[in-house]
Amino acid sequence: MALTLSQPHADIFIPDGRSLDSVLRQGVTHLGIGAHQDDLEFNAFHGILSCYHVPGKAFAGVICTDGAGSSRTGPYGHVSDQEMRAVRQREQRAAAVTGEYALLAQLDYSSQQLKSADNARLARDLAALISELRPGVVYTHNPADKHETHLAVFSATLKAIRSLPEEQRPGKLLGYEGWRSLDWVIDSEKTILDVSQREHLFSALAGIFDSQIAGGKRYDLATVGRLCANATFGNSHAADAVSRASLALDLTPLITDDSLDPVEFTLGFVDRLREDIRTKLGNALSL
């Protein structure tokens, strides 16, 4: 089996040392596609957890950017772009070991490339990975995210899946929270992913990304806060069913119906939020 990736320094890492052929023969059940090192651990932990020590399940991660442009302060303030690229790729490999991923692909594009015509090359890499790994569920950035590189990865992921024949497409596409929470989505349209189990595994994975956390952003604390808040504020009446929850948009309609416009599909969630506010507030004001 062949897996050709377009960037010269694209890296495929198989934590348990099996051959690439053997991993591809077996395939994976869950695939996370993230723009940056750490995006999957903080935002697609549900996929990692769903496969961790579960017979017959396997998680693979794809990181699209090279990490060179990461923000840095404090102990990492003096680190050059090229050094930072190495640090971030090393951290991501450590996370793949800790989370026992079947495979990690670091595609090594600059953020600029992803936001240019090279986005089509990323889409081809992702199509190759998806058709070879044959995941049932794919997690990627949600289309209402506010980070342009995240949106570029969402766009390439959608293009990649839509380029594949129906039988090679995943059964489910989920858009996870990142640079924008999904608390605003109306309750009936939220996909709630239980990530209550193995809090220690989440902490272990989060703690690997020292360059980001000691580098000035407490993603570890902020993400736990978000997951706990999602679990508690998700329903104002019922007792908490889970202690930590990730929220996602179910994007599967976009890969079962190629005529669906991603912009209109995404704005539909906003329109229904508007209607929900209009109805509830209108009712209260008419009392």
Ligand SMILES: [Zn+2]
């Ligand atoms: Zn990111």
